[in-house]
Amino acid sequence: MAKLPAQKALGWKPDGPLSSQDLSDGRKITVNECAAVAGATLWQQQGYRSSAGSPAGQQLFAFPDAEAAQSAYRRLVADMNNCQTVSRHVQKREGVRQDAVVTTTATTGDGTAWARHWTGVGGLSAPDTQTNHLYVVHQGDHLTLFQFDELAERAAPPHDTGTDAAVLGALAELGAKS
Template structure:
């Protein structure tokens, strides 16, 4: 639900010691049901970073803590809207489950959090956050709002976040739809299928 994290700050190892994983490889994106209509292309290389207690902020609403490895691949759509696949590896399944639980709890209050940012920035308090799909191991959300800058762009937009927890990993996919960069609108009725594809990519690791 935000622009992909700053690569300058997060560039990590991309050698054999930090292997590619199917959950964040560009070829995995081709399997997502929404790829055909939005036409994403890789934006820079896969980045990989070992974590030692750092918190990785995903948006104004939520962050991931406790992971030992973070991998991400950025994309741009045909309309030059940003997207990103991320994978967080944890020391064990319980740590991943706890992190996923915190993410879900944060997103359940994201509408109020977003409107708080809007109030402070003096923009219309119009944020609406919707849970668009749930599966046994994943959840998808959309946030339609007037962005405040910072983590998110300014202006009218819809942000999408998908999260899947499997064993000791969490796989995420985020993308934006900015009003100033129009593209075919995303149909959230397909979000269950997106979660299913992300889960399948995760099982390939």
């Protein structure tokens, strides 16, 4: 798996073994409250924990061909570009302050990164104040994703989103080796 953002500062360690699932039955994998990946034939995931206990996950999705992967990437980008609206709707439904702010933090020729700062509602995200980071890179017939959360309740140095283009580059490098 790729070098993780702020590896030294956050002390990322694997949280369990690498898992792999056949998705040829058509299942979609939910990424967060806003987006899901559909059309993949294989899903691999490696979980991580920072020294402060914050979770992260790195995922690889394989598709039947490059066109299917590109289509999934476009859907994910569209979903994430609507994530602020969706997140605030979820907050309203759950009776939580509607404070979600989602920003695109970096783009490259084959990838996009976002940060969502909000009061989470539990379920897919932890409850309480947090920033969720999502990176997606499309290469050929696969997508590589990396997600991590900065939870207000767990002290850790804040992630510098100015490095997000470099994170996308590291994920692209990983994907090129797949």
